[in-house]
Amino acid sequence: MGQIELKGVAKRFGDAEVIPPLDLKIEDGEFVVFVGPSGCGKSTLLRLIAGLEDVSGGKIEIDGRDATAERPAQRGLAMVFQSYALYPHMSVRKNIAFPLKMAKVPQAEIDAKVNNAAEILNLASYIDRRPGQLSGGQRQRVAIGRAIVRNPQAFLFDEPLSNLDAALRVNMRLEITELHNTLKTTMIYVTHDQVEAMTMADKIVVLQAGKIEQVGSPLDLYNHPKNRFVAGFIGSPKMNFMTGAEAAKHDAHEIGFRPEHIAVGETGDWKGKVTVSEHLGSDTFLHVDTEFGIINVRANGNVDVHHGDTIWMTPDRSKVHRFDAAGNTL
Numbered sequence: 001m002g003q004i005e006l007k008g009v010a011k012r013f014g015d016a017e018v019i020p021p022l023d024l025k026i027e028d029g030e031f032v033v034f035v036g037p038s039g040c041g042k043s044t045l046l047r048l049i050a051g052l053e054d055v056s057g058g059k060i061e062i063d064g065r066d067a068t069a070e071r072p073a074q075r076g077l078a079m080v081f082q083s084y085a086l087y088p089h090m091s092v093r094k095n096i097a098f099p100l101k102m103a104k105v106p107q108a109e110i111d112a113k114v115n116n117a118a119e120i121l122n123l124a125s126y127i128d129r130r131p132g133q134l135s136g137g138q139r140q141r142v143a144i145g146r147a148i149v150r151n152p153q154a155f156l157f158d159e160p161l162s163n164l165d166a167a168l169r170v171n172m173r174l175e176i177t178e179l180h181n182t183l184k185t186t187m188i189y190v191t192h193d194q195v196e197a198m199t200m201a202d203k204i205v206v207l208q209a210g211k212i213e214q215v216g217s218p219l220d221l222y223n224h225p226k227n228r229f230v231a232g233f234i235g236s237p238k239m240n241f242m243t244g245a246e247a248a249k250h251d252a253h254e255i256g257f258r259p260e261h262i263a264v265g266e267t268g269d270w271k272g273k274v275t276v277s278e279h280l281g282s283d284t285f286l287h288v289d290t291e292f293g294i295i296n297v298r299a300n301g302n303v304d305v306h307h308g309d310t311i312w313m314t315p316d317r318s319k320v321h322r323f324d325a326a327g328n329t330l
Contacts, residue, residue, distance in 0.1 A: 002153040002186030003028045004049060008058035011044055011210075018044055019210040021058055026154075026188065026203075028063075031180050034190045035197040036207035036233070042190045043158055045207070049188065050079050050156050062153060078147035079156040082163060084139045086131040092118070093127045096145040110149075117145040120182060121175075137168040144179070154186035161196070173200060194234055198222070206230050228327035231256050237285055237296040239321065246292065252322035252330055259285070259298035261319040264305065268312030270295070277306050288313065 004026040011019040019041045026032050034042040047053040049060060051072035060068045067075050086095050096117055100110045118124045121141040131139050140160055147155055157176070161169045177200050180187050191197055197204050198218045206213045206221065206229075214226040218234075225231035231239050239256040247255045264286070272290035279301065286297040286305060290313075297313060305311055322330040 002026075003061075003063050004154060004186065004188070005061040006049070006058065007061065009045075009048060009055055009060060010057035011041075011048060011053065012056040017056075017210070019048075022210075022212050024205065024212065024215070026186060029184050029186055031177075031187045031189065031200060031202045032205060033197040033201035033203070034188065034205050034207060035192065035194055036213075038192055040207040041210035042192075042207050044210075046079075046156055046158055046188060046190050050077055051075050052079075076153040077156055078150045078152035078154075079158065080140075080143050080147050080160050082159045084131070084143045084163075086139060086142055088131050091128050091130055092123055092134070092142050092145075095131070095142050096123075096149055099146060099150055113149040113151075114145075117148040120148065120179065121145050135168070136164050137172050140164070140172060141175070144176075148183070152185070154188060157187065157189040159190055159192070161191075161193075169196075176200065195236055198234070204234075206233060224329075225321065226329055228254065228256070228323045228329075231321055231323075231329070237298060240292075240295050242292045244292075247322075250317075250320055250322050253325040254323045254327075256321040256323070257315045257319065258321075259296040261316040262295065262297045263314045263316070264297060264299050264303060264311050265314060266312060268314040270313045270315075272311060272313065274305055274307055274309045274311060277309075286311070 006022060006024045008021040008023060010021040034045060036042050044053060048055055051070060055068055059066055062075060093114055096114045097110050100113060118127050121144060123141055123145060126134060126138060161172050164172060173196060201218055204218055204221055205215050208229055214221055214230045221230060221234045225234060235258055237259045239258050241254055241256045243254050247253060270290055272288035272295060274286055275289050276287040278285040282301045284299045284301055284303050286299055288295045288297060324330055
């Protein structure tokens with residue numbers, strides 16, 4: 001079991017309250033992603049769950065027991081950090097086995113668990129190499145393997161892909177998702193990358209200034225953002241926002257259209273000049289200077305539009321997002 005519940009959990013550093021009291025329930029077996037801008041408190045919240053930071057208020061329950069005062073080793077959780085924290089003089093085998101050695105687990109059981117983790121993570125061919133002989137992605141898999149052998153109630157990932165290049169990030173993202181599907185263990189994953197959040201999560205927790213803005217499935221947050229912040233943070237390219245006369249047409253203080261909900265044609269509702277045209281093959285991202293400011297448009301990859309062209313755009317008004325003066329969704 002790996003159910004984790006936060007009840008009124010808060011964190012203060014001196015007089016500064018970085019996480020006001022919050023409640024959150026993570027079900028057994030869920031893949032939950034904490035996402036938000038830098039400094040929003042997502043890593044601090046993860047460290048509170050892990051026991052690496054003391055709570056300033058509230059209670060943390062793991063499978064129904066009060067774990068607030070438990071030391072990290074007592075909580076049955078395994079954390080994977082941004083830095084791999086591997087022992088350079090040890091082989092992959094010894095790095096993975098290290099926590100079991102410290103726990104004085106019998107050697108036969110250690111060997112079985114290490115071999116099983118190596119198979120799951122496709123590390124069997126590298127088991128006798130040292131970290132210096134591995135790629136960044138392979139080193140991260142070793143760090144994950146070291147967590148797997150502990151058979152934890154939940155895995156805690158703190159931006160584990162930040163040190164990898166773009167191609168490796170995509171590969172490791174898929175591997176961690178497949179690992180979750182194989183192990184069926186609760187996973188909490190911290191990232192500032194909303195693409196990682198959208199592609200990996202069962203449930204996303206969007207944080208801003210230590211507060212939970214919205215909790216839901218990726219598509220819930222994408223299609224039904226609770227407020228302007230969530231609407232602007234989730235989705236790539238970002239949502240376009242407009243005030244004034246355009247918003248008034250929809251009886252709102254401000255409105256938003258996602259880039260893929262704006263069509264490019266020979267005529268349309270809005271006129272603008274293309275400042276940047278990014279041709280990616282399957283898609284073309286256009287940045288268009290209009291009377292409303294810069295508008296991002298996601299067009300077909302074959303669209304023949306380039307820098308300096310004047311184009312017409314028509315939004316799909318059935319897809320409009322409406323916000324009041326406080327930024328809440330109408």
